[in-house]
Amino acid sequence: MKKVGNPNSFSKTFFSLAFSVMFAIGVNAQDAAAAPAAAAPAAAAPAAGTGDAVAGKALFNTNCAACHKLDAKMTGPALRGVGDKYDKEWLYKWVKNSSELIKSGDAKAVKVYEEFNKTAMTAFPQLSNADIDNIIAYTMMPKEEVKTAAVPQGSEKTGSGVSNNLILGVLALILAVLVFMLFMVNKLLKKVVESKGLEVAETPKSLPLWKAFVQNQFLVLVSAILFLLISAYFMYGYFMQIGVDQGYEPIQPIHYSHKIHAGDNGIDCKYCHSSARVSKNAGIPSLNVCMNCHKNVSEFQGDKDSVYVDYTKEFYTAQIQKLYDAVGWDKAAQKYTGKTKPVKWVRIHNLPDFVYFNHSQHVTVGGIECQKCHGKVETFEVMKQDQPLTMGWCVDCHRKTDVKIQDNAYYKKIHDQLSKKLGVTKLTAAQMGGLECGKCHY
Structure with missing residues (x-):
């Protein structure tokens, strides 16, 4: 009886082992570059003259x-x-x-x-x-000049000093050597089999996978049902995202930092968005509101090392100049020129036309903080839509938010009646009718 050899079995084993080794080396070779610490030069104190x-x-x-x-x-x-x-x-x-x-x-x-x-x-x-x-x-103190520290050539390379490109090159070379060795071993095994007169066992042809799938009617039925269910799930998810712009963060024609104004300077939201207290809409503040302060504040005066500062002093000062160009303000003459340029702001929060929302009802009557819907605006360098503003999100808020009963004489009677009827001391917006369709859609 002749021995039957199969040279491909050793080749497959060798190739699998080589691939595993290469994968392990590739994973372990990933390294994180350490961020260089920028040393801020200390500003020299000016020489003191007469007076302190x-x-x-x-x-x-x-x-x-x-x-x-x-x-x-x-x-x-x-x-x-x-x-x-x-x-x-x-x-x-x-x-x-x-x-x-x-x-x-x-x-x-x-x-x-x-x-x-x-x-x-x-x-x-x-x-x-x-x-x-x-x-x-x-x-009499000299004006401080903002100096940009020069970065020495080559100083951007930090860490171990070993380039990622060098590591990738070595790994590619090792892979090429392994492939070449695999080819040579396979060729050598074929020659050994031929020299001994052994017959190479032929692998029987199997039925193509797609034919086996088509012939199994039960598997086809189950796959069709799964396909329809998965398609319906993703289609529902896609349609539910239409008009939902959570995270939308457009670039505005004039950069306005809520981080500096509401955060660092502590300006109340309702100073600029004053109509939120008495109107359905919060409104876009007119540039005249900006000029209440910026007639006198013509350049950025914050600390460049402050946590509230994300850009350079020159950048922020240039935005104030854009404001002056828009309202026609002559900084040198301290008067308006009459030449204005309208600012085309990009709208961020946009509810559908079939939804009624009243800012004054929430801000003045409900006492809801702006951050509840708009996020921590005082930390936003660029304004964005923080919440999804979907119907489900609003309904969930109505179910969890307690209505302020104390110091609210206008609703005192209905509060007392509902508290007695429901046997509770606290009422949510939902218990006050906040889940009725007609409250928001009419």
Whole structure:
């Protein structure tokens, strides 16, 4: 009897082993690059002149900042380097009582008075000469320049120093060697079989998989039912997502950081969206609301190292300039030019037309915080839709939210009746009729 050999069995085993080894090496070769720590250079303190600049800064912010900036005109002139423009004796008189100096006919006082639309400066008789010296010392400090630290060439490569490309190249070379060895072993085994006169066992032809599937009617029926059920599930999921824009975060024509305004500065949401308290709509604030503050705030004044800052000072200042261009504000002349450019804001929250939602009902009557629906807006650099705003989401909120019974005389009677009828001390919006279709759809 002749021995029957099968050289392919060894080849398959060898190839499987090689593939397993390569896969294990590939998984273990993945490495995470360590993020380099950027060292912030310490700003050198300016040399102190006459007066205490630190104390002067506090005095400036308390008494002067409402009308003056260091480097730009506001209600009054820019004060950077004011000690070089006027002598100290004149400044003492001007700060303590500018009106008296103007009435005396002082040429410099009259010139400043007329240049700034004859706006009277508040008198500060309580400030001593030493206090004024401190303020002058603060205004004489050189303007800080934002310096970008130069990154040394090649410093971006950190960690172990071994390139990922090098590792991939070595792995590719090992794979090529293994494939070549597999080919040579298979060829050698065939020669051994031929030299010994052995017959290679032929693998019997099996029925194609698709034919076996078609011939099994039970399997076809079950597969068809599963296909229809899975298709219906995914189709339902697809249709339920139409009009649901959770996470929508468009880029606006003027970048507005809620993170800085509502977070860092603590501005109340309803200062800008004032109509949310009394109207169905929260409304888009007019640019006049922005100008209430930005007539005086013409550049970004935050700390560049603050957790509220995601962009550069130049970027934020450029956005304020876009605001000025839109409303036609001349920063240098401190007046409107009359040339405006409408801003085309991109709408984010958009309920269907067949849904009724009243902001004042929720904000004023219900006392619901804005964050309940809009997310932690004070942490958003770019505004986005935080919640799905679907019917299921609204209904779930109505079922869980307790209605404020205390201090609500308008609803006191119905509250008392429902509490007695339902035997509860707290009522949810759902128990008040918040699940009726007609409340939101009519």
